[in-house]
Amino acid sequence: MSQSLYTLPPTTTKSLRDxxxxxxxxxxxxxxxxxxxxxxMSIVETSPAxxxxxxxxLADALPGNTPRYVVLSYPMVTKDGRHKAPYVLLYYRPVTAxxxxxxxxxxxxxxxxxxxxxxx
Amino acid sequence: MSHSSQSLGHVPIxxxxxxxDRGTLALARDIGVELYDTSGPKYTLRTSLAGxxxxxxxxxxxxxxxxxxxxxxxxNALVWEPAADGTYKPTLVLLRINRAxxxxxxSPDEKKFAVGSGARAIAVCYFEEENDWWVSRxxxxxxxxxxxxxxxxxxxxxxAAGSTDSHARVFSAFVKDVDARPAPTVWGERxxxxxxxxxxxxxxxxxxxxAAFSPSGNALAFVSHDSSVTVVYPSGPEQPPAAIVxxxxxxxxxxxxxxxxxxxxxxxxxxCHPVVFVGSxxxxxxxxxxxxxxxxxxxxxxKESSALNMFRQMDLKGTPTSASEDSTLPTIHQNTITKxxxxxxxxxxxxxxxxxxVDGRVVIFSV
Numbered sequence: 001m002s003q004s005l006y007t008l009p010p011t012t013t014k015s016l017r018d019x020x021x022x023x024x025x026x027x028x029x030x031x032x033x034x035x036x037x038x039x040x041m042s043i044v045e046t047s048p049a050x051x052x053x054x055x056x057x058l059a060d061a062l063p064g065n066t067p068r069y070v071v072l073s074y075p076m077v078t079k080d081g082r083h084k085a086p087y088v089l090l091y092y093r094p095v096t097a098x099x100x101x102x103x104x105x106x107x108x109x110x111x112x113x114x115x116x117x118x119x120x
Numbered sequence: 121m122s123h124s125s126q127s128l129g130h131v132p133i134x135x136x137x138x139x140x141d142r143g144t145l146a147l148a149r150d151i152g153v154e155l156y157d158t159s160g161p162k163y164t165l166r167t168s169l170a171g172x173x174x175x176x177x178x179x180x181x182x183x184x185x186x187x188x189x190x191x192x193x194x195x196n197a198l199v200w201e202p203a204a205d206g207t208y209k210p211t212l213v214l215l216r217i218n219r220a221x222x223x224x225x226x227s228p229d230e231k232k233f234a235v236g237s238g239a240r241a242i243a244v245c246y247f248e249e250e251n252d253w254w255v256s257r258x259x260x261x262x263x264x265x266x267x268x269x270x271x272x273x274x275x276x277x278x279x280a281a282g283s284t285d286s287h288a289r290v291f292s293a294f295v296k297d298v299d300a301r302p303a304p305t306v307w308g309e310r311x312x313x314x315x316x317x318x319x320x321x322x323x324x325x326x327x328x329x330x331a332a333f334s335p336s337g338n339a340l341a342f343v344s345h346d347s348s349v350t351v352v353y354p355s356g357p358e359q360p361p362a363a364i365v366x367x368x369x370x371x372x373x374x375x376x377x378x379x380x381x382x383x384x385x386x387x388x389x390x391x392c393h394p395v396v397f398v399g400s401x402x403x404x405x406x407x408x409x410x411x412x413x414x415x416x417x418x419x420x421x422x423k424e425s426s427a428l429n430m431f432r433q434m435d436l437k438g439t440p441t442s443a444s445e446d447s448t449l450p451t452i453h454q455n456t457i458t459k460x461x462x463x464x465x466x467x468x469x470x471x472x473x474x475x476x477x478v479d480g481r482v483v484i485f486s487v
């Protein structure tokens with residue numbers, strides 16, 4: 001296909017790699033939020049860049065009306081006692097977002113998913 | 121006690137709103153909104169706002185910014201921004217409801233507006249800078265049926281909603297990004313969005329046509345289809361109210377009400393004339409007097425009311441009274457009054473109310 005609209009700057013790939021390896025042994029949930037910057041259509045981490053360690057903080061930080069991508073590692077104990085830490089991409093898309101924003105994020109979700117190399 | 125009346129055609133008027141200086145009147149009629157110039161003895165049509173496909177059910181002019189919000193049975197709401205040359209530019213607000221919108225009002229601080237709908241939800245809409253458009257959040261939880269009216273509390277956070285499931289409810293419409301944290305009121309202290317702060321029914325039940333907060337916000341009055349007016353005085357959050365006073369009348373049901381002061385309410389409806397109630401939480405409430413009382417209208421003298429005449433009329437015309445007396449009502453309004461709004465106030469009390477109804481008249485009553 002022709003070159004895509006979205007760019008993934010090296011800072012984002014680095015932050016994704018840090019999260020992936022940093023969350024391997026963590027005991028709390030680790031999450032980062034990414035958005036598409038309107039200026040140059042690049043997928044960047046929302047500033048101030050931070051790793052959220054609780055789901056409440058994450059919920060507070062997410063905007064009410066615009067889509068975001070959240071990469072989350074969630075350590076948990078399954079019913080049979082195994083420790084698991086699934087590494088997932090959350091495509092956060094509120095119903096009150098504008099059609100334009102929804103289309104923008106929908107176009108980039110596959111690219112971002114491939115880059116983040118999540119399990120699902 | 122002078123009342124001024126304007127007859128503007130015979131199409132029923134669904135809702136009306138005056139601008140802050142009372143120089144412009146917006147009327148919601150059929151599928152459009154008409155803006156009239158009120159200077160001069162007769163109101164003249166200035167512009168017409170067309171944008172809805174079905175009956176416009178509400179219109180409200182924001183007093184400070186001049187923006188007009190309209191909502192209609194076509195499930196949409198439009199916000200009209202005034203341009204410098206007197207025209208208005210509409211912006212569609214996606215309410216995300218799948219039934220007609222019934223009522224819309226700006227909040228007192230004009231940052232939000234609430235739209236009641238037949239979809240058992242109230243859409244609270246605010247402008248989001250980031251996306252440069254109006255976003256709506258729904259209040260759905262305890263509503264079981266169509267919302268007939270929504271009125272704001274003076275703090276722009278609480279909403280009183282009257283609904284066809286016979287309940288008058290108080291909700292919190294606190295939007296995190298738009299509102300500053302409100303001061304605690306008798307209705308509640310911490311009130312996140314969609315909190316139900318109060319739920320009231322009148323003893324005989326019946327659709328709640330209109331509900332409104334008192335000027336201080338510490339009491340709620342609502343009119344229901346059982347021809348009664350109920351005034352609620354809450355004592356505190358999560359507690360039973362200090363007093364619920366219900367005034368039943370033998371008149372026809374009221375459709376709209378306005379608080380004149382902390383101790384006076386004017387209500388109007390199917391009886392085609394406003395009625396004033398006076399009272400307080402200590403002494404209770406009672407019906408005080410009727411404005412434009414039909415019983416006080418002098419019967420047109422000059423007709424002999426003799427028995428001979430009466431039978432002669434019956435022979436000729438089939439009715440004992442002549443046609444002209446019979447076909448018009450003695451009140452100024454000839455049909456149900458559907459909306460009352462405060463028009464002028466002085467000395468802390470509303471002195472004039474404007475009313476519109478199914479007969480297409482706009483009347484300003486002195487109360």
